[in-house]
Amino acid sequence: MVSKLxxxxxxxxxxxxxxxxxxxxxxxxxxxxxxxRHLALDPTTGWLHLVYAYGDADTSPIYYSHSPDHGTSWSxxxxxxxxxxxxIVCEDGRVWVSYWRQTERKVFAAIRVPGxxxxxxxxxxxxxxxxxxxxxxxxxxxPYPNAITGVYVVYNWFDxxxxxxxxxxxxxxxxxxxxxxxxxxxVPGWFSQFFTPSVASTPGGELGPEYVHIAWxxxxxxxxxxxxxxxxxxxxxxxxxxxxxxxxxxDMLEPVFNPSVEGYGDSVYVVWRAKEQGDEYGMIWRAQRHxxxxxxxxxxFVDLDDPSxxxxxxxxxxxxxxWAHVWHExxxxxxHDIWANMFMCGPTIPLQEDPLxxxxxxxxxxxxxxxxxxxxxxxxxxWTNEIEPGGPFxxxxxxxxxxxxxxxGFKSLVYYDAQVADSVKSRYCMARDGFKRxxxxxxxxxxxxxxxxxxxxxxxxxxxxxxxLFHGGRSVWEQSFxxxxxxxxxxxxxxxxxxxxxxxxxxxxxxxxxxxDLDIRRLAGDYAVLSELRVFQCYPYRRRPGGTDxxxxxxxxxxxxxxLMQLGPSPFAASxxxxxxxxxxxxxxxxxxxxxxxQIRRLASGRFGPGNLTAGWDGLDEVGSRALPGVYLVxxxxxxxxxxxxxxxxx
Numbered sequence: 001m002v003s004k005l006x007x008x009x010x011x012x013x014x015x016x017x018x019x020x021x022x023x024x025x026x027x028x029x030x031x032x033x034x035x036x037r038h039l040a041l042d043p044t045t046g047w048l049h050l051v052y053a054y055g056d057a058d059t060s061p062i063y064y065s066h067s068p069d070h071g072t073s074w075s076x077x078x079x080x081x082x083x084x085x086x087x088i089v090c091e092d093g094r095v096w097v098s099y100w101r102q103t104e105r106k107v108f109a110a111i112r113v114p115g116x117x118x119x120x121x122x123x124x125x126x127x128x129x130x131x132x133x134x135x136x137x138x139x140x141x142x143p144y145p146n147a148i149t150g151v152y153v154v155y156n157w158f159d160x161x162x163x164x165x166x167x168x169x170x171x172x173x174x175x176x177x178x179x180x181x182x183x184x185x186x187v188p189g190w191f192s193q194f195f196t197p198s199v200a201s202t203p204g205g206e207l208g209p210e211y212v213h214i215a216w217x218x219x220x221x222x223x224x225x226x227x228x229x230x231x232x233x234x235x236x237x238x239x240x241x242x243x244x245x246x247x248x249x250x251d252m253l254e255p256v257f258n259p260s261v262e263g264y265g266d267s268v269y270v271v272w273r274a275k276e277q278g279d280e281y282g283m284i285w286r287a288q289r290h291x292x293x294x295x296x297x298x299x300x301f302v303d304l305d306d307p308s309x310x311x312x313x314x315x316x317x318x319x320x321x322x323w324a325h326v327w328h329e330x331x332x333x334x335x336h337d338i339w340a341n342m343f344m345c346g347p348t349i350p351l352q353e354d355p356l357x358x359x360x361x362x363x364x365x366x367x368x369x370x371x372x373x374x375x376x377x378x379x380x381x382x383w384t385n386e387i388e389p390g391g392p393f394x395x396x397x398x399x400x401x402x403x404x405x406x407x408x409g410f411k412s413l414v415y416y417d418a419q420v421a422d423s424v425k426s427r428y429c430m431a432r433d434g435f436k437r438x439x440x441x442x443x444x445x446x447x448x449x450x451x452x453x454x455x456x457x458x459x460x461x462x463x464x465x466x467x468x469l470f471h472g473g474r475s476v477w478e479q480s481f482x483x484x485x486x487x488x489x490x491x492x493x494x495x496x497x498x499x500x501x502x503x504x505x506x507x508x509x510x511x512x513x514x515x516x517d518l519d520i521r522r523l524a525g526d527y528a529v530l531s532e533l534r535v536f537q538c539y540p541y542r543r544r545p546g547g548t549d550x551x552x553x554x555x556x557x558x559x560x561x562x563x564l565m566q567l568g569p570s571p572f573a574a575s576x577x578x579x580x581x582x583x584x585x586x587x588x589x590x591x592x593x594x595x596x597x598x599q600i601r602r603l604a605s606g607r608f609g610p611g612n613l614t615a616g617w618d619g620l621d622e623v624g625s626r627a628l629p630g631v632y633l634v635x636x637x638x639x640x641x642x643x644x645x646x647x648x649x650x651x
Contacts, residue, residue, distance in 0.1 A: 022394040023065065023077070027056045029084065030384040030395050031360040033133040034258040034316040035154075035198040035216075036087020036098070038362040038395075039382045043460045043539050044092050046070075048364070048380060051080065051088040051097050052395045058101040062086045064112070066095075069595055070648070071380060071399050072630045080110050080120055085133025089151060091140075091460055094174070096151045098125075100133040107134050107155050109172050123177055125153055125170050131193060132156035137201040139171055140458075140514075141210040141235050144180075147173035152212055154184070154199040165193040167216055167242075169233065184214055184231050185242035193219050194229075198270075202263030203456045203514035205292055208234040210514075213268045215245070215261040225255035228272055245270065245287060245296060253285060253299065257315060264321045265416035265535070266291055266456055271302070271317040271325055282314040284327050284341075291456065292427070302341045302348075320365040324379055326351065328359045338383050342402050351379075351398060356386035358396075367413065367538050368646065376403045376568065377413075399648070401570050415463070418452060418533040420444045428452050428533070430517070436529075438472030441498065445527040450520040454535055457510040462540040465518065467501045468532035469493060477525025483516045484509040490523070498531070507540075562586050564636045564643035571648035578615045578634050580643075582608050588638035590615045600627055603634075619649050 023030075030052045031038045040049045048067040054060050062080040067073060080086070083106075086099040095112040097120075107126040112119055125134075132155050139150035150173040157168045164186045171180035187194075197216040204210045212233040217226045228246035233239040246253045259272035267290055273282045289296045302317075302325045313330030323343040328336045336359045338352035352358045361383040368378070378401050385396045404413060418428040421435045421442030431451040432444045444450055457463055471477050474495050481489040481503055488506065493499045509516040522528040564580045578590055590604040601622055603615040617634070621627050629651045635644040 022396055023050070023052060023063065023074075025052060025054050025384065025393045025395060026391065027053055027060070027084075028357065028359065028384055028386070028391065028393055029053060029056060030393055031362055031382055032316075032384065033085040033087075033100075033196070034260055034318060034360065035135040035196045036085065036133060037136075037318070037364075038086065038088060039364050039380060039397075040088045040090045040095075041364045041366060041380065041539075042090040042093060042095075043458075046539060047090075049088055049090050049095050050074070050382060050395070050397070051086045052382075052384075053084050053086055053099075056084055058083055058103045060084060062097065062099050064088075064095070064097060069631045070378070070646075071397050072648070078119060081108055081122055083108065087134060087136050089136045089138050091138045091149065094149050096136060096138075096172075098134040098136050098151075098153050100130060100155070102133075104128075105130045107153065109134075109136075109151065109153055111149070111174050121174070123172055125172065125178060126155065126157060126168070129158045129160060130155050131158050131165070132195055132197060135197055135199045137199045137212065139173070139201065139210075140203070141208070142173055143236060144173050144176060147176055147179070149174050150179075152199055152201060154197045154214055156194045156197060156216070158193070159186075162188075164188050167194055167197055167214065167231075169199070169212065169214060171235075182233065182239070184233070184239065185216075185229065187218070195219060196258050198259055198261045200261045200263040200268070202268065202291060203458050204234065205455045205515075207292075208237055210235055211263065211268075211291055213261050213263055215259045215270045217246075217256045217259055217272070220255060226257065227254060228256040228259055228270065228274075230261075230270065232268075240294070243294075246274070257282070258317065260318045262319045262321070263291070265414075265537075267322065267416070269319060269322060271319050273315045273317060273327075284314060284317045284325065286319070286325065288322075302343070316360050318361060318363055320363050320379075321367075323377070324363055324365040326361040326363045326379075326381055328361060328383070334389065338381065340379065340381070340400075342377075342379070351381055351400060352383065352385070352396070354385065356389065358383055358385045360384050367536075376401055376570075378402075399571070401568075403568065413536055415535045415537040416456070418454075418535070420530055420533055426452075428454065433527075436472075438470060439496075441470035441531050443470060443529040443531045445529045446520075446522070447527060448522055450528045450530055452518040452520075452530075452533060454505070454510070454516045454518055455514070457505070457514050457516060457535075458537075459507060459511040459514070460540075461537050462507070463505040463510070464536040464538065465503045465505060466532070466534045466536065467503070467520070467530055468498060469501065469529055470496075470498045470531045471525060471527070471529050472496060473526055475525065478523040479525075479528055480521045480523055482519040482521070485519070492524075562588055562636060562638040562641070562643070564634075564645055567634055567645045567647050570646070571650040572619070573650050575616055575618045576647050578603060578617070578636075578645075580613055580615075580636055582613060585609050586638045588636060590634065590636050592617055593633045593635060594627075595631055595633070600632065617647075 065074045083099040083101040098109045107130045110120045110122040134155040137152045166186040167184040231242040253274045257273040286300045317327040325341040341348045363381045366378040478492045587607045592601045
């Protein structure tokens with residue numbers, strides 16, 4: 001039974017950023033079972049959603065809370081159901097939770113329906129013989145009548161009649177209930193059971209509208225160590241045969257523990273714990289493959305190599321997008337710490353160092369809507385932390401901000417990169433006449449036009465296309481850009497000068513089929529040319545209109561004379577700096593607003609000439625009082641246009 005004091009402390013413990021949000025629990029496994037996420041971010045609302053286990057028994061409550069302000073405050077705790085091993089996904093304002101009753105061997109899924117008599121509607125997915133906690137992924141393709149939304153739920157099931165262990169994927173549609181079951185892989189015998197399945201879904205390509213990626217590992221047997229296996233489902237056509245991923249180099253990569261799968265851009269990734277170079281120590285590894293190919297690229301070692309850590313207990317890795325990896329490291333017999341590797345955004349760092357146990361992390365990486373212009377990312381992480389040796393425990397929340405190294409620029413945040421100017425055209429190139437090299441630039445060229453197909457676009461997100469152009473001619477030349485026949489930019493270029501074009505992709509072009517066709521047409525000059533083509537994903541907290549206005553297409557002569565470039569540091573306690581660029585003399589205003597839209601402080605106002613400018617905020621309001629900790633909006637206004645970004649004022 002949960003005490004009132006625990007509930008109050010769990011809701012009001014707003015130790016954001018430094019010490020972390022705390023939700024109290026009786027079990028060290030509150031965020032355990034690595035295969036399922038405990039933290040999710042809804043890209044259509046910007047809300048964070050959290051689920052965790054309060055106890056270890058089938059009768060223990062599963063708790064849920066959400067935050068509308070990036071973790072600064074959290075809603076009242078809600079009970080979802082009873083069990084252990086929960087996981088969570090969300091999409092378009094709907095929240096799904098799945099969990100396991102270990103003794104009863106049952107799996108359930110629940111969807112949050114605000115405004116009803118009960119906020120949660122529950123479906124029983126497996127009435128018996130479920131041998132693992134579930135993992136979930138969003139289902140975007142629902143060919144079922146009257147279905148509104150759905151998820152894939154994956155778990156390990158034992159067929160008593162045939163003595164087979166099976167990886168099962170169930171499609172659950174709301175409001176119709178369970179509508180589909182698929183057996184992913186089966187092996188006979190008690191010594192061959194699976195454990196820790198993980199699942200992720202991505203927008204599809206030519207084979208279908210959606211891909212479902214499932215990774216798992218086997219229990220050790222007398223003949224072999226635990227192995228990493230993988231299969232891909234392509235609804236509604238079928239699935240790839242399951243195959244062993246870790247067999248590439250078993251002496252180095254087995255035994256395998258706790259794999260976690262993630263799909264992002266045009267690739268799928270798996271991270272897991274395995275030994276290094278034949279010894280027994282645990283390291284974190286990552287594998288990557290293109291969505292359309294079976295072959296995996298050479299494995300990457302993402303763990304830290306510090307002899308002071310006991311790597312036999314390095315475990316429970318999870319990743320978000322292609323950059324963020326988190327896991328726990330054993331520092332001593334009584335202490336585990338939470339570590340993160342941001343890949344191209346910096347070195348491996350500790351997120352939590354504590355003399356007690358910090359284990360079982362779950363993470364979400366957020367790209368703000370202005371990220372390609374202002375290169376930083378926010379990493380949200382939750383984990384289970386001891387309060388005292390042996391318990392009690394709490395689920396802690398932390399937000400950390402990472403700035404992308406300047407030398408990487410756009411490359412660090414690329415969703416996927418369409419290679420151009422090769423002798424064999426890119427798989428994204430639908431039509432070209434050839435390729436050329438001028439000076440240091442290689443280009444695809446078409447005498448009249450070029451055409452590219454942008455795949456794997458999730459309708460819950462916004463996308464930005466970056467095109468780099470170069471022409472070796474001596475006269476001014478001009479090109480137009482269209483997405484699914486909708487013109488988004490028309491640009492005039494100077495000869496022998498590289499130009500970069502940024503174009504927002506209108507959502508209506510990819511909302512149904514997850515792809516958009518980009519046409520680059522010559523208007524003046526010898527050729528239509530393209531030197532680089534990259535796609536970026538960002539969170540659409542403000543829905544942008546598709547079409548030809550300056551917010552939908554940023555190119556050439558139609559770029560604003562005033563642009564917000566960078567905010568930071570964030571979070572901050574003493575001061576933060578707003579950086580912006582003025583290319584032509586303009587009257588502008590820079591102000592700080594709270595989450596309710598009230599103006600807190602005017603930082604700059606007047607007419608400013610061309611240049612790189614800055615304005616500082618010391619956390620004070622207009623009368624000199626300290627503003628309350630939380631999220632604030634910094635808005636730059638000029639010529640009827642508004643540019644904004646968020647900063648977090650800590651305690």
